[in-house]
Amino acid sequence: MLGLGVVGSGVATSLQRKAVLLENLLGRPLELRSILVRDPTKERPVRLPAGTLTSDPAVVLDDPDVNIIVELLGRVDPAHKYICRAIRNGKHVVTANKDVLALHGSAILGLALEHNVDLYFEASVGAGIPLVGSFRQALVANEIQSLHAIINGTTNYILTRMVREGLDFEVALKSAQRLGYAESDPRNDLDGEDAAYKLAILASLAFHFKVEPSDVYREGISSLKPADFRYAGEFGYAIKLLAVGKRDGNKVELRVHPVLINQDHLLAGVNDVFNAVRVQGDLMGEALFYGRGAGSKPSSSAVVADIVDAAHNINSGVSNRIPFGYRSQLKLRPIGEVVSRSYVRLWVADRPGVLAQIAHIFGNQTISIAACVQKETNSATQGAEIVILTHPAREDSLQGALSEVARLVSVHEVASHIRIEDFH
Amino acid sequence: MLGLGVVGSGVATSLQRKAVLLENLLGRPLELRSILVRDPTKERPVRLPAGTLTSDPAVVLDDPDVNIIVELLGRVDPAHKYICRAIRNGKHVVTANKDVLALHGSAILGLALEHNVDLYFEASVGAGIPLVGSFRQALVANEIQSLHAIINGTTNYILTRMVREGLDFEVALKSAQRLGYAESDPRNDLDGEDAAYKLAILASLAFHFKVEPSDVYREGISSLKPADFRYAGEFGYAIKLLAVGKRDGNKVELRVHPVLINQDHLLAGVNDVFNAVRVQGDLMGEALFYGRGAGSKPSSSAVVADIVDAAHNINSGVSNRIPFGYRSQLKLRPIGEVVSRSYVRLWVADRPGVLAQIAHIFGNQTISIAACVQKETNSATQGAEIVILTHPAREDSLQGALSEVARLVSVHEVASHIRIEDFH
Numbered sequence: 001m002l003g004l005g006v007v008g009s010g011v012a013t014s015l016q017r018k019a020v021l022l023e024n025l026l027g028r029p030l031e032l033r034s035i036l037v038r039d040p041t042k043e044r045p046v047r048l049p050a051g052t053l054t055s056d057p058a059v060v061l062d063d064p065d066v067n068i069i070v071e072l073l074g075r076v077d078p079a080h081k082y083i084c085r086a087i088r089n090g091k092h093v094v095t096a097n098k099d100v101l102a103l104h105g106s107a108i109l110g111l112a113l114e115h116n117v118d119l120y121f122e123a124s125v126g127a128g129i130p131l132v133g134s135f136r137q138a139l140v141a142n143e144i145q146s147l148h149a150i151i152n153g154t155t156n157y158i159l160t161r162m163v164r165e166g167l168d169f170e171v172a173l174k175s176a177q178r179l180g181y182a183e184s185d186p187r188n189d190l191d192g193e194d195a196a197y198k199l200a201i202l203a204s205l206a207f208h209f210k211v212e213p214s215d216v217y218r219e220g221i222s223s224l225k226p227a228d229f230r231y232a233g234e235f236g237y238a239i240k241l242l243a244v245g246k247r248d249g250n251k252v253e254l255r256v257h258p259v260l261i262n263q264d265h266l267l268a269g270v271n272d273v274f275n276a277v278r279v280q281g282d283l284m285g286e287a288l289f290y291g292r293g294a295g296s297k298p299s300s301s302a303v304v305a306d307i308v309d310a311a312h313n314i315n316s317g318v319s320n321r322i323p324f325g326y327r328s329q330l331k332l333r334p335i336g337e338v339v340s341r342s343y344v345r346l347w348v349a350d351r352p353g354v355l356a357q358i359a360h361i362f363g364n365q366t367i368s369i370a371a372c373v374q375k376e377t378n379s380a381t382q383g384a385e386i387v388i389l390t391h392p393a394r395e396d397s398l399q400g401a402l403s404e405v406a407r408l409v410s411v412h413e414v415a416s417h418i419r420i421e422d423f424h
Numbered sequence: 425m426l427g428l429g430v431v432g433s434g435v436a437t438s439l440q441r442k443a444v445l446l447e448n449l450l451g452r453p454l455e456l457r458s459i460l461v462r463d464p465t466k467e468r469p470v471r472l473p474a475g476t477l478t479s480d481p482a483v484v485l486d487d488p489d490v491n492i493i494v495e496l497l498g499r500v501d502p503a504h505k506y507i508c509r510a511i512r513n514g515k516h517v518v519t520a521n522k523d524v525l526a527l528h529g530s531a532i533l534g535l536a537l538e539h540n541v542d543l544y545f546e547a548s549v550g551a552g553i554p555l556v557g558s559f560r561q562a563l564v565a566n567e568i569q570s571l572h573a574i575i576n577g578t579t580n581y582i583l584t585r586m587v588r589e590g591l592d593f594e595v596a597l598k599s600a601q602r603l604g605y606a607e608s609d610p611r612n613d614l615d616g617e618d619a620a621y622k623l624a625i626l627a628s629l630a631f632h633f634k635v636e637p638s639d640v641y642r643e644g645i646s647s648l649k650p651a652d653f654r655y656a657g658e659f660g661y662a663i664k665l666l667a668v669g670k671r672d673g674n675k676v677e678l679r680v681h682p683v684l685i686n687q688d689h690l691l692a693g694v695n696d697v698f699n700a701v702r703v704q705g706d707l708m709g710e711a712l713f714y715g716r717g718a719g720s721k722p723s724s725s726a727v728v729a730d731i732v733d734a735a736h737n738i739n740s741g742v743s744n745r746i747p748f749g750y751r752s753q754l755k756l757r758p759i760g761e762v763v764s765r766s767y768v769r770l771w772v773a774d775r776p777g778v779l780a781q782i783a784h785i786f787g788n789q790t791i792s793i794a795a796c797v798q799k800e801t802n803s804a805t806q807g808a809e810i811v812i813l814t815h816p817a818r819e820d821s822l823q824g825a826l827s828e829v830a831r832l833v834s835v836h837e838v839a840s841h842i843r844i845e846d847f848h
Contacts, residue, residue, distance in 0.1 A: 010707075014565060014707060021567075021751070022565075024749075024751050025564065025747075027747075122562060128709055129711060130554065130562030130563065133554075133557065133561055133562045137554070137557055137561075137729060137732075138558075138725075138729050139554065139729065140449065140728075140729050140732050141446075141725050141728035141729050142725055143445075264693070266690060266694075266714060269688070269693055274710075282721075283725035283728070284552035284715060284721070284722050285552055285715065285719075285721065285722055286698075287553060287713075287716070288712075288714040288715065289711075289713055289714075290690065290711060290713075290714070291708060291709065291710065291711030292708065292709045292710070292711070297706075297707045297708070297709065298707065298708050298709055300565070301562075301563070301565050301705065301707035302562070304564075304565035305561060305563065305565050308561075308564050309561060312745050312746050313745070315745075316740075316742040316745045317742070318740040318741070318742050318745070321737070321739075321740045321742070322736050323451075325448075327445070327448050327449075
């Protein structure tokens with residue numbers, strides 16, 4: 001094993017506690033031979049036989065008696081290098097590393113095929129939720145039409161607090177940090193980057209084409225205001241950070257951003273740190289997978305299952321039983337071509353004709369207004385708040401309209417633009 | 425293939441439409457060699473090469489060139505006999521047959537092991553939802569603590585109509601029959617038998633012990649009244665037919681009956697013919713799998729995935745890669761020992777002291793009353809309706825209290841008793 005952090009300790013503990021169960025399952029015991037750590041003398045939450053810990057990568061990676069390397073270091077380097085070295089040494093690799101997978105997955109899978117070993121990565125996305133296995137096996141007969149995923153626990157926790165308690169973003173974030181649900185530098189989660197990496201992995205499995213994290217358009221949640229949750233609620237919507245992959249013909253759109261979704265939809269009921277992935281396929285129809293997307297135990301559940309799978313394959317003398325491969329000739333749809341409904345919140349001067357001016361600009365861009373609400377004036381600010389829900393329109397048309405609207409003298413601010421996601 | 429009904433036609437169509445995809449996936453084509461039907465001359469919705477259809481089981485089962493038998497006949501006989509014959513002939517079997525699996529699964533798996541072939545049955549429970557595969561692989565590191573499943577589409581559709589439109593049971597049933605969601609003889613669905621069979625399959629996978637359908641306690645939905653949905657709603661609950669499997673130490677309770685569940689729980693949002701299974705495991709925590717539990721396409725999704733899995737194993741030259749086995753020494757908990765909260769609806773005479781008498785009987789059985797409501801008298805019937813929600817109590821205590829209550833002169837009728845399911 002490489003790494004003995006939160007997930008590593010959970011895996012080591014599970015392997016110990018479940019040793020009998022696993023031996024019954026496999027017909028022979030699993031031995032946790034050695035673990036690479038930075039400091040082998042440090043106190044650990046898990047008790048291990050003397051000599052298990054080492055700070056020398058070669059002890060783990062080059063041991064001829066080791067069959068399976070479990071990589072739980074996190075981040076790209078040196079995890080990526082170690083994974084490749086393990087594969088070149090003829091070892092099967094289990095990893096929970098979404099960064100390495102999203103950035104180098106395709107090359108690593110090629111290397112594994114070349115060296116006749118397997119790569120397992122169920123824990124890299126949605127920890128306790130069987131996603132990788134489902135896409136590779138149970139859903140394999142389907143042409144996947146769309147993915148809609150709440151796949152970042154930190155942001156979902158913050159949004160849940162904002163909607164339930166009307167909190168400001170900063171207050172909800174501080175609370176999440178105190179509880180350990182957000183890191184001290186939370187940008188990777190808040191900006192949608194973590195979700196984009198996970199979407200890159202899921203989309204490459206679902207649509208069978210090579211996706212880079214940079215292919216995913218992304219917007220974070222830090223500009224959402226309590227007012228947006230209030231208006232969304234009035235219109236019957238929840239606000240979620242959604243990772244969306246949609247296929248239409250040979251084009252795929254990949255995007256991570258806040259969305260309004262109908263309060264009646266199951267995804268709207270996914271709260272706190274939970275994750276969920278909705279999948280639409282041509283045969284299966286709509287399905288949804290829900291569970292814990294992170295944490296020591298849920299991640300261990302996935303990692304140990306992968307180790308068991310690897311051991312089954314070793315027991316049976318097979319490798320590459322289910323070949324990976326990019327079968328589709330798909331192209332990315334640029335965000336400008338994406339069609340969706342929108343929620344727009346504006347601060348305007350409280351004078352006659354403002355709404356008419358705005359509606360005129362929308363109309364010129366052939367964007368139909370589906371609903372509009374203007375609340376009574378806040379006389380202190382001499383401004384009025386207008387919220388507009390549009391019918392489906394292309395992103396570039398909408399952005400065009402919004403820049404024009406922002407230039408109107410009577411418009412103080414385009415305060416929010418949130419896409420509305422419908423499920424068909 | 426055995427059978428060319430709704431599912432069989434779907435599978436044949438999918439194999440044709442997806443022939444290129446499947447060949448790319450497997451490195452060689454899948455050939456649908458022959459199909460057993462009652463009448464080979466009958467018009468079919470799927471176009472097949474001449475000579476594919478046969479009414480002679482031997483043509484399918486004893487063909488030495490056939491590797492995989494796909495059984496889609498339904499019902500126990502002759503499907504069970506044919507599955508065993510196929511296995512004895514050294515063929516791998518894919519089946520969607522929940523009846524055969526629930527009644528004879530254990531013996532068939534033993535026979536398959538003996539003959540070194542595999543049995544695949546993802547489609548037998550929850551069609552488009554990957555349940556069998558998840559329990560056998562992704563969740564394998566967990567001790568499963570509980571299952572809560574909406575696993576019968578017919579009853580879930582009827583309950584959805586009853587709650588949304590306040591319909592009587594009979595009216596909702598007729599409508600379900602008109603739409604093809606309920607059979608002309610719907611007893612198998614309405615009495616909870618179908619759900620009990622599916623729970624037997626899921627529970628044996630989840631808890632690793634042999635479960636017979638007769639081990640599952642069951643109550644159907646036909647006695648539910650619009651009033652129950654109304655009161656449930658007032659107290660914040662939905663009504664669902666739930667299949668429950670719960671492990672506590674070495675005892676397992678298995679039961680199918682209507683329950684009140686909190687309206688905020690995801691299972692309460694599972695509507696129409698959709699299925700969902702909530703699973704609680706020691707590592708994974710809570711997870712939920714949602715999708716279409718029946719129908720030609722969702723079932724084809726599972727059957728074709730199983731065929732692909734079988735073909736992967738044939739390609740790799742492996743069988744019994746993941747051994748089946750009952751590892752646990754578990755015992756059934758009789759329904760009398762099951763502890764739950766209850767909802768009770770009573771019709772009583774509208775006179776002083778009735779509620780006190782009832783409360784006294786509950787107290788004698790050490791059942792605490794959590795909530796109680798008595799609506800204003802219907803003067804025409806000289807009766808009053810009382811609804812009581814209890815704190816957790818043993819089933820036998822509650823049944824004892826209800827029989828005593830029913831014997832009171834001032835109690836006209838114990839109109840409903842529905843258990844309340846909490847999720848921890």
